[in-house]
Amino acid sequence: NAGVTQTPKFQVLKTGQSMTLQCAQDMNHEYMSWYRQDPGMGLRLIHYSVGAGITDQGEVPNGYNVSRSTTEDFPLRLLSAAPSQTSVYFCASSYNPGYEQYFGPGTRLTVT
């Protein structure tokens, strides 16, 4: 029972590089979201999706893109990495925001 999977687990980028963080879920959840977690700041919502083909911005969307072509997958793209994007990134899925969020194991990203 995979739940929510994220790859990679660790990544180091140089400033200006781009990359995609992968997220997949096998629970047929319509709602998926991306958060970043920084010390003392809890989890901040980057982007979310309420279903395939539908995405919207969260609290801190600048510098990130998302798409949702299938129910299962919700990749997060960093267009041009900056040191301020050094963080731990979590993907989550659920039936809707008011229901239990199932989180992936996280991706620790360092931008130098």
Place this chain on the structure above:
Amino acid sequence: TQLLEQSPQFLSIQEGENLTVYCNSSSVFSSLQWYRQEPGEGPVLLVTVVTGGEVKKLKRLTFQFGDARKDSSLHITAAQTGDTGLYLCAGDGGTSYGKLTFGQGTILTVHP
């Protein structure tokens, strides 16, 4: 933007002591969730409270949702070393569909 203020940010206690973590906002939430997160892992749901004034108990943990649905508390009785972790509250804004707002978190350390 809906904000959730959690306090205290850090809590260091001895095994057997009681503690309370608070989650406060000026906004009304449709529901409020409490999560626990261990190092290197994603948050895991402890409980969801939905009704104003609601009290839920989970063994030694007691969760309360304020009458006005703007605040919540988590009380732990006779803390154990296994309770150590990061505790997060998260509010579902209802009218801001899709945007689950997290508090900054409380890092709890229980010493033997």
